[in-house]
Each structure stands twice: as structure tokens, then as C-alpha cells.
Amino acid sequence: MSYNSRASSNPKYTVNQNIVISRRGSEGHCRTPSYIRGKTGRVERYCGNFRNPEQLAENIKDADIIPLYRCVFYQHDIWSNYLGSKNDTLELEIYEHWIEPA
């Protein structure tokens, strides 16, 4: 795993912006569950900047401090066979480098 430059600490996305979670694989430790990759939702809030856990897991002492967001998704947009109400939602925290504009 390589990180060519220090990540920007200015949040790129705004509240309520439609976004999609990157649909790509990962190696090592990562906090983006596979079930949410490739799914479309929106930014619920910007949580502040935190150290990149993917680097922390490798004992990289000066791990990048990067923007973290809470993103919200309709359950029906995540699971094709979701059985509950169409209003049901799921929220989770996603680091900026896993987010793309929708």
C-alpha cells in the first residue's frame, strides 16, 4: 500500500450532497464494509478529521489526518431484497478517499 502525498484536510463534500461509495477492493485493514461499496446515498454530516485507520493499522506514525463523513442510505438502495419500509435507512462513517460524487 502506498500513499503518495499527504491527504487534504479540507472536506470536499457538503451536507446533503449525493455521493457514491467507491466500488473497489482493499488490502489490509479498512473501515469501509463491502456491503456499502458501490452504493449511492448522501452526506448526513461532516464529522471532522481523523487519522487514516488504513495507515494506523500498519503502524505508520504520522498517518494522514483526513475528513470523515456520516453518510445515509435508503435500505432499498443497499439491499435488492430489503423487506422493511421504503423509508428505512442506514448510516455509517466513511473516510473521504472512499467517497465519489454521485
Add this chain to the structure above:
Amino acid sequence: MPHDSLKMGPHDVGGETAQPINTADHGMTYWEKFSNGLRIAVSSKGIITLDELRLTAESFGKKYFEMEYFKRNGLALVERCKQRSFFDEAEFQNEIQTQKKNFEVPIVKLPDVKKINHLHDGVEHTHEQSDFQEDEFGEGPPEYYFEMLATAAILRKKNLITEDDIQSRIEKFETVFPFRGVSVIAKAWYDAEFQNYLLKDAKSAIKDMGIHLESFADIICFSQSETTHHVVVCTLCSCYPRTLLGMPPSWYKSRSYRSRVVHEPRKVLEEFGTTIPETKEVKVHDSNADMRYLILPQRPKGTDGWSEKELSELISRDHLVGVRIPKDVIQ
């Protein structure tokens, strides 16, 4: 199952089909408490990061779910200590033997019960069964406990941790952490102004109560309402507001809960006896990074004029994770 090709490892279970949830909490043995205290001491002192420990557990592959939670996390710590060269295998094995010696106690030779004749109410008889049992299960600590003791002993010798670092954490998990969340919620029910503050900025509101949360994470509080029901999970491991609620219950760490609550929350809630009407939104929070979540239940009806202390007696941990709802009080 969605995105099978993107699965990161055995821990990435969100969306899998799994067993019904065993909603009982079976508590912790002393060696589980010790292993947990040691692991938290090591990570909170920055000796090994939490993410390194998570990665090591994740790399156990098939063995990940073959081991129960505390053993898996304990052995991940041992493995990472070796990878980081805090000790080598020979040093470690040597220390395990030293630790085991502390457990060697003389075996008491008890007489055969069937050969003892004695008097009960003046009548001589023989007992068919032993009068007592040595201990509840008749077995000692598991093998991994010695590995945890050995790890602790080596890290102490190297002045990386102290015994107090471990014991103080075991103690706080028993006597402090489990009661904080309840007191925060009771205050929020009692004091509307505090409730607004808590929902707006939970970390500051809790701090202003005089509670110092020994945690890197931020806290967000969500209120159950007539329109939304919140429930919290961590699909990737067991993120939980430990310094606010104590240790997560057994079911929270279970494969079933972690797999299922994200894709069939209503069914999971039913297993806890919680029925949410179709007209109400169910919102699942997958607590996967640097935020931790506290759920504020609606204040039960029939509690007008109650004191904070009386209100606190209606609150249980399960309410604050969102799997159960406190019952209204019938006057």
C-alpha cells in the same frame, strides 16, 4: 450476498444470513476481563494501535470465528507483539511456563465418599455423592489466559505497562463505565435543557456532567421519536461506547447480530421483543469508525414528577443501543 468479491475478510459480515440472535448476555469470566483490560491498556497507551490489533485479528482467516471474542482479541495482541518484536517466541514460551507455575497447587487427596460411614440423626449411612464440588465447572483457566499473563509480564518487565494500567481498567469496566450512560439518559429525561444540549453536542454535554470519557472517539446522541427508531451495530468488529456503557453484551459482538441487523433490522428487533410499526422509519447506525453512538429512548409515560434517580431505574443498556424500548409506567 452482495459484493462477495469485495469482502475484506472473515470479519466483514454485514449483510450475511445468519442464525437467530441469542439475546442473553452471558457476562465475562475473570480471564476475559484480564485479557480485555490488558488489550485496552496496550492500545490506549499507544503501544500498539487499535487498528493494528483489528488487522491482526482479521488476518486469522477461518480461525476468526472459530475462536470466541476474547480469545480472538487476546491472541491478536500476542501475535502483534511478536510481529513488532516486543518479545520472541523463546522468551514468550519461557514466560508462559513461569506463569503456569503460579497456578500449581497441591492436589488434596480426598477420601472415597462411598467408604465413609457416618451418623446422621443417629443412623449410620454411606454417602453416594460427594458433599461438595471443588468449583463450579471443575476446570481451570483456558490456555490463552497463560499467554495473556505472559504477555502482560513481559510488557511490565520492559516498563511498557504497569499492573495498575490493567487492573484500573478492569475495575472501571466493573464499577464506573456501565453506570454512566444510564445517568446521562436519566438527566436528559429530567432536564429538557440538558436534553437539547446532549442531542446537539453529546461530548460536551457529558463532559459538563463531570464525566471524563477516556476515549479517542466522539459521541453522537440520537433520540428515539414517534417517527424514527434508531439501532446501533458495528459490523466490522465491536465498536461501542465502552466508557459510557461498559463492555458490549455478548449478542452485540455475535456474528448473528453483526451480520443481520444491517439488512433485516425489523426482524432482529422482533427477536428482542421490539416491534416497530411500518409507518416508523428504522435507522441503523453501523458504528464503523471514529464516532460512537448513544440512543436516547423516549421518556416512558406515567413518570411525571419522578426524580432523576427514579427515572434511572427504568433504564437498561439495551435501551441505549436501541434494541429494546423502556415500558410506559402504568399508574
